[in-house]
Amino acid sequence: MDLVAPVVVEPLKRRRCSECHRGPLERMILEFNAPVCLDCADLGHLVFLPRGDTALTRRAREGSALWAVVVRHNRRRTRYERQGLLVEEAALAAAERACLADAEARARRRARDAERRAVLDAEVTTALRAEILRLFPSCPADRAGEIAAHASAKGSGRVGRTAAGRSLDRDAVTAAVRAGVRHVDTPYDTLLMQGVPRHQARTRVAPAIEAVLRAWRGDGGDARG
Template sequence: MRPTVDPAVEPALEPSTTPPQPAAAQGTARLVVFRPLKRKRCAECGAGPLSLLVLADGRPRCLGCADLGHLVYLPRGDTALTRRSREGSGLWAVVVRFNRRKSRYERQGVLVEEAALARAEERCLADAEARARRRARDAVRRAAGDERFAAAFAAEILRLFPRCPPERARRIAGHASVRGSGRVGRSAAGRALTPGAVTAAVTAAVRHGGTEYDALLMRGVPRGEARRHTAGAVEAALRVWRE
């Protein structure tokens, strides 16, 4: 939303700018404070150069002379903090700066009462702490669910491959079921503990950990050829574990 500026006094600030839309057309009135592009001094007290100013009768005024000196600046960026600060402040103003390249004013932040900002910060901090606690609870819940799933996956490995060492089955299950890994254990079939998905996880573990498959890939052997070369060893290991 663009700030309210009187077109009659706008040229005194930036002669080359186009005045923003009047407040009546926006449906709301507001105080506007400018971050000037040029060095300006207060027409009333002579202070300057001003980092923030208010236009009054077409002439720049410092915040003190404009009776806004008690307000504090809150840069844009935190929507919730800005909204709560405005809601709790009896007096507030929009801070804008003219963008010559885009030929328009852009909002930089707001000026609000210090007490209102402090209250808003406390509310936002409480929300942040609540979100952090919720994330921690969710992480614990996910970790417990992942642990139960990995145990179920290992149990299914041992059902299909009774002679697989239990510790090896747990390692295979843990590797295949890592959340977000995209491995077979996280697929729909893997989560359903289908025999095909479980067997695929065991086969991959044997291929990578019990054959020269990885070494062949490192030597530049195509994946299909490396799989064919190690297929016999993989099947022999699975046969032993199935008996």
């Protein structure tokens, strides 16, 4: 089956997400002619790889289960021009390891690692990880840490940066865990790459997500609680 990569737009005008109303958006997708931020579009876990390094781009794209094309409109030429890709961080890291002879790729990896360390709020992340493990005691500790780190990145507007997330609201923490399970433990990303609309893909993977959450709760309770 041919893959259908999502198209992400870098808007020229200030736009806000039609779902969460966050903005202005650096990058967005358009659904029914309405702007949707990358987190609401389930692309927020991807990292940006600018165009220019053909080998690195090819390897990162081939290694990423979910990737998207980033474009920007050129008013002078009246056309959209490709700016790069959004790819999975693990795929980008693997591609950079394959391109270690490229000094620029090594520098880019170091810069990205430094940026990631700078945006993580250790206190928020630690508290969120502890609450995840309290609500889901059978969740693997490393997964709880990954989910907490992603949800609490500074400036992201994700669950860990909202008032509900910082107060460790049960529903907000569960939403962060559910999002992590969706990308790692279900074929959700594959469905998106096959052209399945986002809302349909979410419906199809919902039973699998709830099964994982029930297992992580360890008591057979309602994972939505």
